[in-house]
Amino acid sequence: PPPSTLDLTREEYLRYSRQLLLPQIGLPGQTALKRSRVLIVGIGGLGSPAALYLAGAGIGTLGLIDHDVVETSNLHRQVLHRTSTIGLPKVLSAAKALRDLNPHVQITTYAEAFTPGNAEDVIAQWDVVLDCTDHPKLRYLISDACVLLGKPLVSASALKLEGQLIVLNDPPGKGPCYRCIWPRPPPPESIISCGEGGVLGPVVGAMGVMQALETIKLITRPKGKELTQPRMLFFSAAAETMWRTLKMRGRREGCVACGQQGIKNLGSEEEYALFCGVPNAFAL
Amino acid sequence: PPPSTLDLTREEYLRYSRQLLLPQIGLPGQTALKRSRVLIVGIGGLGSPAALYLAGAGIGTLGLIDHDVVETSNLHRQVLHRTSTIGLPKVLSAAKALRDLNPHVQITTYAEAFTPGNAEDVIAQWDVVLDCTDHPKLRYLISDACVLLGKPLVSASALKLEGQLIVLNDPPGKGPCYRCIWPRPPPPESIISCGEGGVLGPVVGAMGVMQALETIKLITRPKGKELTQPRMLFFSAAAETMWRTLKMRGRREGCVACGQQGIKNLGSEEEYALFCGVPNAFAL
Amino acid sequence: MPAEAMAPPAAETKTIPITVEFSGGLELLFKNQRTYKLSVPDVDPSTNAATTVGYLVKHLAADVMVDARKELFVVEGSVRPGILVLINDADWELEGEEEYVLQPGDAVLFVSTLHGG
Amino acid sequence: MPAEAMAPPAAETKTIPITVEFSGGLELLFKNQRTYKLSVPDVDPSTNAATTVGYLVKHLAADVMVDARKELFVVEGSVRPGILVLINDADWELEGEEEYVLQPGDAVLFVSTLHGG
Ligand SMILES: [Zn+2]
Ligand SMILES: [Zn+2]
Numbered sequence: 001p002p003p004s005t006l007d008l009t010r011e012e013y014l015r016y017s018r019q020l021l022l023p024q025i026g027l028p029g030q031t032a033l034k035r036s037r038v039l040i041v042g043i044g045g046l047g048s049p050a051a052l053y054l055a056g057a058g059i060g061t062l063g064l065i066d067h068d069v070v071e072t073s074n075l076h077r078q079v080l081h082r083t084s085t086i087g088l089p090k091v092l093s094a095a096k097a098l099r100d101l102n103p104h105v106q107i108t109t110y111a112e113a114f115t116p117g118n119a120e121d122v123i124a125q126w127d128v129v130l131d132c133t134d135h136p137k138l139r140y141l142i143s144d145a146c147v148l149l150g151k152p153l154v155s156a157s158a159l160k161l162e163g164q165l166i167v168l169n170d171p172p173g174k175g176p177c178y179r180c181i182w183p184r185p186p187p188p189e190s191i192i193s194c195g196e197g198g199v200l201g202p203v204v205g206a207m208g209v210m211q212a213l214e215t216i217k218l219i220t221r222p223k224g225k226e227l228t229q230p231r232m233l234f235f236s237a238a239a240e241t242m243w244r245t246l247k248m249r250g251r252r253e254g255c256v257a258c259g260q261q262g263i264k265n266l267g268s269e270e271e272y273a274l275f276c277g278v279p280n281a282f283a284l
Numbered sequence: 285p286p287p288s289t290l291d292l293t294r295e296e297y298l299r300y301s302r303q304l305l306l307p308q309i310g311l312p313g314q315t316a317l318k319r320s321r322v323l324i325v326g327i328g329g330l331g332s333p334a335a336l337y338l339a340g341a342g343i344g345t346l347g348l349i350d351h352d353v354v355e356t357s358n359l360h361r362q363v364l365h366r367t368s369t370i371g372l373p374k375v376l377s378a379a380k381a382l383r384d385l386n387p388h389v390q391i392t393t394y395a396e397a398f399t400p401g402n403a404e405d406v407i408a409q410w411d412v413v414l415d416c417t418d419h420p421k422l423r424y425l426i427s428d429a430c431v432l433l434g435k436p437l438v439s440a441s442a443l444k445l446e447g448q449l450i451v452l453n454d455p456p457g458k459g460p461c462y463r464c465i466w467p468r469p470p471p472p473e474s475i476i477s478c479g480e481g482g483v484l485g486p487v488v489g490a491m492g493v494m495q496a497l498e499t500i501k502l503i504t505r506p507k508g509k510e511l512t513q514p515r516m517l518f519f520s521a522a523a524e525t526m527w528r529t530l531k532m533r534g535r536r537e538g539c540v541a542c543g544q545q546g547i548k549n550l551g552s553e554e555e556y557a558l559f560c561g562v563p564n565a566f567a568l
Numbered sequence: 569m570p571a572e573a574m575a576p577p578a579a580e581t582k583t584i585p586i587t588v589e590f591s592g593g594l595e596l597l598f599k600n601q602r603t604y605k606l607s608v609p610d611v612d613p614s615t616n617a618a619t620t621v622g623y624l625v626k627h628l629a630a631d632v633m634v635d636a637r638k639e640l641f642v643v644e645g646s647v648r649p650g651i652l653v654l655i656n657d658a659d660w661e662l663e664g665e666e667e668y669v670l671q672p673g674d675a676v677l678f679v680s681t682l683h684g685g
Numbered sequence: 686m687p688a689e690a691m692a693p694p695a696a697e698t699k700t701i702p703i704t705v706e707f708s709g710g711l712e713l714l715f716k717n718q719r720t721y722k723l724s725v726p727d728v729d730p731s732t733n734a735a736t737t738v739g740y741l742v743k744h745l746a747a748d749v750m751v752d753a754r755k756e757l758f759v760v761e762g763s764v765r766p767g768i769l770v771l772i773n774d775a776d777w778e779l780e781g782e783e784e785y786v787l788q789p790g791d792a793v794l795f796v797s798t799l800h801g802g
Contacts, residue, residue, distance in 0.1 A: 018360060018483055021482030022483075024522065042802055044802055045801075049489065053361075053363065057360055072298050073302055075299060075340060075385060076303055076386075077303075083387055100366040100367055101365075102359060103367055134801050161308065182766070186797075187766070193800070195302065198304070198305030200500065204801070205333065205336075210486070212485070213487065217521070242517070242527070243529070244774060247775040247779060248776045423683065440685070441683050443684035446592055468649035470680075470681060471640075471648065471650070474593075474680065476593060476683075481593070481684065518679065523591075530657050530658070530659065530677075531662060532659045
């Protein structure tokens with residue numbers, strides 16, 4: 001349906017007035033945001049700022065999925081959580097903060113791991129997915145599920161002083177998927193987590209904020225304004241030129257997920273774990 | 285004094301463990317952060333994420349100065365505040381959130397405007413200053429006070445879909461000041477505030493996060509590692525290349541603030557207001 | 569030396585292709601278009617010398633700008649206070665300001681200073 | 686044609702200056718140095734053809750890399766899975782991958798994929 005002034009309450013007009021002023025948003029953009037359903041997988045260093053800015057902007061329904069609880073060592077970078085919510089499931093800690101930031105946003109929480117068992121049922125409920133997780137097996141699984149269900153995916157990662165961001169399967173069925181860019185997983189001995197390698201808060205924070213921005217751009221852009229050249233945003237806090245925009249390849253014809261012979265259903269937990277060389281599956 | 289393990293409690297070790305792992309931080313960096321005093325002028329769209337990430341990282345003492353109260357129209361971008369703190373002074377709303385994020389950080393609040401009357405007394409108490417304000421007359425005043433008192437200044441701004449960031453007077457007495465870069469103020473009719481022009485939350489959010497990052501880099505860098513080439517980080521959410529690093533000029537010999545004939549004392553409120561062509565001084 | 573070499577060179581007009589970009593709200597003065605691909609003559613007809621950024625500024629204000637409020641871009645013949653000029657991503661004060669001689673492929677960026685936060 | 690032109694060309698070794706950059710942790714395998722200014726021969730001695738990025742990868746693994754765990758950079762003669770190669774900020778798959786012929790001034794960036802969040 002076309003946007004109508006009836007779509008926003010008086011309080012919402014006031015609340016969003018500073019972005020309603022922007023010609024790139026305006027009433028059509030704001031109603032598109034309000035009607036959209038965005039899922040954030042992982043409410044940690046990336047998910048915290050992404051959720052804050054998406055809730056602030058007035059996404060209609062935000063989904064949060066994470067099976068972790070808040071820990072002290074999260075708080076230097078996971079700025080959505082609080083010392084007083086240590087021990088709570090992250091999705092509950094986050095929902096509390098987000099509802100107080102913007103009560104107009106509906107929050108749906110999944111206090112569970114994202115697995116091949118629930119991936120399709122969960123992803124099917126949402127319009128856009130943010131990958132804010134921290135392991136390649138989850139990254140392949142989320143991408144496969146987004147390809148299978150035709151959802152665009154805003155994927156970011158960070159470690160130490162560096163970060164990467166790419167919008168995948170956008171538009172669905174046309175843009176490259178995670179497997180187009182990385183057809184084979186890295187060897188397990190090369191995989192370093194934030195727990196092992198460390199990460200600086202504002203580095204992962206900047207990547208999460210950029211995920212929120214890309215999501216808002218994706219939801220509010222005019223039809224036909226999809227970018228054709230995939231780009232990766234690459235960040236390095238120690239480099240002289242901290243931010244670089246890298247031109248990436250498009251869809252890979254022979255991609256096992258999104259290619260002509262594409263994916264028909266997700267693999268099992270064991271298959272994703274084996275593919276990425278990690279034995280203890282989705283319990284990480 | 286050299287860093288010692290006595291400088292951090294066991295809880296702090298745990299809390300900062302993911303950044304203590306980084307060779308660029310480590311124990312010397314963490315103790316430098318703990319010993320530092322950082323002032324944030326303006327707790328709005330820039331100040332919110334800057335304060336969150338600086339508090340998370342373990343800055344010893346954070347100063348917050350702002351005379352505004354939280355309003356509904358702030359919340360789409362000022363993600364440190366909450367619907368439940370609407371009407372509270374921003375510094376109190378912020379202090380509440382930051383103390384719960386990290387109780388190890390001492391928070392000093394100034395619920396007042398930053399003016400030529402208090403500028404020197406306030407700035408003198410701090411090691412690094414973040415300009416998170418929204419008007420050129422404040423930007424000139426903050427820079428002049430930082431020059432006068434020898435403090436580095438991390439300055440950022442944002443409007444609509446764009447942002448700018450530059451580290452000034454760094455190292456103090458050597459790097460350019462705000463007046464070196466912008467010797468003459470813009471004509472008043474060209475000055476657009478976020479209230480008039482609008483701003484997208486993640487745009488100003490990204491700039492505030494980058495201010496936190498530059499501040500952490502400045503505090504933890506080894507002696508003698510100061511950058512000699514001043515750079516401006518320039519952001520444009522609508523451009524194909526969103527982030528650009530611009531090479532800027534160094535200190536201007538004839539600068540009225542930091543040059544050889546440099547500043548001896550700050551002007552009056554009327555002088556800053558007149559300089560920027562705005563009659564109603566610091567009451568904005 | 570053959571006679572024709574003595575003749576003055578033919579008045580060949582060569583042009584220099586450059587990119588001009590506006591941001592920080594300046595694009596609103598230029599038909600809301602951020603980027604222009606322009607060709608400027610390699611010799612400034614008013615000076616008979618190589619074309620400089622100073623020439624480009626006057627050309628933009630006179631021939632490309634559509635907004636009548638010229639003072640929002642140029643004041644007293646120069647770019648107004650509060651606008652930074654970047655030549656290939658470097659402050660033009662590092663490059664000789666208005667005297668900088670344009671080279672083929674140069675990118676000139678005009679940025680209005682932002683004050684919001 | 687004078688006789689000396691018939692002789693085989695003198696073994697002039699021309700070199701191509703390039704920049705190589707490592708990130709995402711790969712710099713740890715290369716003396717913790719992010720950026721290298723290198724010169725590579727313009728002709729690959731093993732093929733007698735123009736020097737490609739494929740040659741560069743082998744050269745880096747054999748002569749520049751200090752870490753003994755070569756498999757963290759090269760597997761079966763190719764860059765290992767999980768490393769992106771960017772030539773002048775474009776994915777090398779857009780440029781012909783290993784077959785891409787190096788040009789003077791090229792910047793080759795090796796990025797290890799990050800997974801943290
Ligand atoms: Zn694919
Ligand atoms: Zn100065």
